[in-house]
Amino acid sequence: MAAVRELTRGQGAHPVVEAVGTEQSMRTAVNITRDGGAIGFVGVPHGSGTGLDLSVMFDGNIALRGGVAPMRAYIPELLPDVLDGTIDPSPVFDLTVGLEDVPAGYKAMDQRTALKVLVTN
Secondary structure: OHHHHHHOOOOOEEEEEEOOOOHHHHHHHHHHEEEEEEEEEEOOOOOOOOOOOHHHHHHOOOEEEEEOOOHHHHHHHHHHHHHOOOOOOHHHOOEEEEHHHHHHHHHHHHOOOOOOEEEEO
8 A cells, every 4th residue: 555655646546446356455445545536346345344434435535436347248249359369368367167167166266266267168
């Protein structure tokens, strides 16, 4: 967090994207957002508690917006490019499993040893 404050001359960042989904990553996003800034969160957060001090967001006039990405809306446009090799999605995935190992892929995501699992046949 100190690096962000240093890079922004003590102001913090105006736009912040939280894309990890943990309580700690949301806390970090709040702490590096400048007064009047905005945090966008992507995907479904996990964890049981909020752990956020909402007064920090209120006092800093920090906006929070987010939701589930509408991935199905992008499939018709992007899937052909993935299938023909124009787009290489492999940098997004940190674990590859075969169809028979899908339960292991879910387990890895649940244990946070993998974030994005590619299933191959």
